[in-house]
Amino acid sequence: MTIFEAAFGFGLVSMSVIAIAAVGFTMQFGITNMINLAYGEVMVSSAYVAYSLNRAGVSIWIGMIAGGIFGAVFSFLLNRVVYAPFQRKGTSYLGMVIVSLAISLMIANILLPIVSYNSVSYAEHAGSIIRFGGVVLTVNQMIIIVLAVALMVGIHALLRYTRLGKAMRATAANPSLARNCGIPTQRVIDMVWLITGALCGVAGVVAALNSDSFAIASGGGFLITALAAAVLGGAGQPYGAMIGAVIIGLMTELTAAAWSAEYKEVVAFAILVLVMVLRPQGLLAKRGALAAAG
């Protein structure tokens, strides 16, 4: 069944894209307690930053780095200027969800006059084709996969072997205790927004590169897949998000091969609903968020 082998190849690529996005999203949630629904819009904004550079003749990979930097700075400012003041005032979780939703709408509508609502795509040669049996990938897709693996290993190393990672885990587990132990939680949280923002920006560019074209309206789809992967793996758990990305990436591409490409997001959603029905306790478990998993 060559179509399924080909779909498996696409699945590898989309799981890489989803993993980058979902790990960033879930770390924001796990450490800062913030369900950032503006995540998809930040991804799209970063994709547009890379697009404007790409239009000027810069390679998309340099554009991707720029997108990552933009995502980091943007997310950092978003937290400092908007989210943190609300959290200091003691806004409820639900209130924060509404705030982030409002932010996502604002970003989308600010983007609208700047880039217009038309779909655009990167001018980048897809590169030559590499075959592994029935799996056919372009060089660009290989780069995306390698990049995702490198980023995941990097996140793992960060959380496991560095002082910053330890501080992040401590902050996630118990912020006030962490502060009492002398961990500068404010600086840790700033670092979290920078790192997850960079992941978000890079994810936006690779997601845009992986789909034929993108537009402002793509933000919703980006957000949902990241959200589904993050929730599937257990909200706040980076390793869970990686597993969730693998499942959702493969499932969506295999259904696209077996059924219809339009229903990719619907499948992601169906998985999400199943998890919410069958394992809501997994969703509710906020404790141990970011504790080293296995």
Next chain:
Amino acid sequence: MNTYYATNLLVYAGVDIIACLALNLQFGVSGITNFALIVFQAAGAYAAAVLSMPPSSSPDYSFQLYVGGYNLPFPIPWLGGALAGAALAIPVGLVVLRKLRSDYQAIALLVTSIIANTVITNARTFLNGAAGLALIPQPLDTQIDPRSDTYSYFFVGLTAVAVAVVWMIAARIVNSPYGRTLRAMRDHELAATALGKNPVQLKMTVFIVGGAIAGLSGAILAGYITAWAPSEWLYPETIILFAAVIVGGRGNNLGAILGALLVPVGFEEVTRLLAAARLRGRTGWLTGRCSSQRTSTGASRACRPWTAFRSRCHEGRSPA
């Protein structure tokens, strides 16, 4: 002032008031953050459309594909719209309201809203996909010529009756011991549970009643603009209604009405006048109703695929 514009505004105000009353019942009084409210309005609109339209095999309607097509007379589509909203609320409520924490409920409903739109957009044979339904018959349009001023006043009257009925129902619910129970649940769910109230049952009931009211608002809207498509019910529409309820004062029915008049109607009409002042004489803001309503769909609707604010009329022009 042009009759069309005035009556158009009044009908939209009525529809928004009904939707805001539904949202107030759910979000304001009971604390259910229903980010999918617009989906219930859409369900009502689609139900009313297929109930009142002839089958898609009939000659004038063969350019679109849809299920049903029952050609039923006036009050039935509106009641059917309300029923559809209520019926949709049952499965959604069962999935979302039983176990999830409130912020997850909000996200699950938001995701529901986005996905429902994706599904309807892509499933062309179900409700004509992205192009949506057109030529939806207007209530009693065989008795009164729908292009006459009389009909406009008549429709405003019908909408006013619907608003009054919904207002009475909502007021009865809010100002009763049941309403107090709902507010108790909103303010302190654990305490309400300790006093023997079943929060899941209460939430389900409110979700279904609110779904029915939202469905009715959709049925009125579909019967008025005679067209209904996925671009009419993108999730930002719900956010406008949330803004209305929050601005008006959550938990207060009068506040919901005030909010509906201020935010979706007031703000948007004021900005429309600003645009009109700038482009004096060029735009058709006084013509009110949709120029696209007698044509098929598509082109004019595609001009504003993603804006926060409901495009009141498909005037077939790009955003100014």
